[in-house]
């Protein structure tokens with residue numbers, strides 16, 4: 001939903017900055033790489049120590065690079081398959097660092113096995129949610145569903161909560177630290193629902209594609225042309 005509604009807004013806001021970086025000779029790939037390194041540093045230096053305010057500030061500064069890199073590539077007319085691959089692959093690395101950072105906190109100073117497990121579930125389910133789309137598309141399916149909680153929602157829910165929860169330790173605001181566990185549970189349940197939505201969609205789309213391929217093969221066999229009914233299954237292997 002955020003991807004659909006907020007992207008246009010951020011594209012307008014970030015376009016001048018993306019143009020500035022291009023004029024300075026910075027490449028989209030460099031922005032992708034530096035942005036990921038910054039997110040990883042913010043998550044893995046601060047979160048395992050319970051420094052959620054400063055961790056979120058650092059991550060927020062760098063996470064928007066994920067919107068800037070594509071913007072730069074489109075403005076410069078250099079969008080590429082390599083860029084798409086690098087962008088998506090490093091998204092997984094950044095997400096792993098963020099939810100890994102939460103898990104490390106709860107495994108250590110945060111001392112809460114359940115929330116450690118919930119953080120690991122958020123990490124793993126987020127990666128699988130993304131994988132369902134990538135794999136479905138790689139076997140030629142449209143995967144025409146985004147689902148309840150996409151990456152932008154996972155990040156916004158968990159980072160807003162982490163940033164606010166950080167007010168407890170950094171500014172002494174009482175009670176507010178409860179927001180992070182609540183957000184992690186929401187992301188965990190939302191990711192599970194999203195995973196189910198995507199799996200059901202891929203199941204339906206693959207059945208339809210296989211049926212269409214079988215019908216085409218049957219009509220091809222009838223006309224003696226040999227047919228291509230195994231195409232869908234071959235693509236899937």
Ligand SMILES: CCCCCCCC/C=C\CCCCCCCC(=O)OC[C@H](COP(=O)(O)O[C@@H]1[C@H](O)[C@H](OP(=O)(O)O)[C@@H](O)[C@H](O)[C@H]1O)OC(=O)CCCCCCC/C=C\CCCCCCCC
Nearest residue numbers: 002003006007060066088130150151152155156159160163
């Ligand atoms: C006073 C101090 C306050 C301290 C608190 C600070 C709080 C800061 C809070 C939040 C900041 C969160 C920002 C998060 C921004 C996320 C931006 C982002 O990276 O979006 C990426 C997303 C997707 O881009 P891609 O196309 O590259 O990604 C593809 C996609 O992710 C697929 O994912 P899947 O769903 O399948 O898992 C992958 O499959 C695919 O591989 C991948 O390539 O881009 C967007 O979605 C665009 C929309 C971004 C919307 C950002 C909204 C930010 C909104 C609010 C932030 C401000 C909140 C302020 C709160 C203040 C509280 C005091």
Ligand SMILES: Nc1ccn([C@@H]2O[C@H](COP(=O)(O)O)[C@@H](O)[C@H]2O)c(=O)n1
Nearest residue numbers: 028029066069070073079080083084087
């Ligand atoms: N280094 C990069 C990064 C991205 N791209 C292109 O942008 C698309 C992603 O756009 P976002 O707004 O989500 O960042 C990606 O699919 C590529 O086409 C690129 O070329 N090089």
Ligand SMILES: [Mg+2]
Nearest residue numbers: 066067070087
């Ligand atoms: Mg990007």
Ligand SMILES: [Mg+2]
Nearest residue numbers: 066087088091
């Ligand atoms: Mg990305």
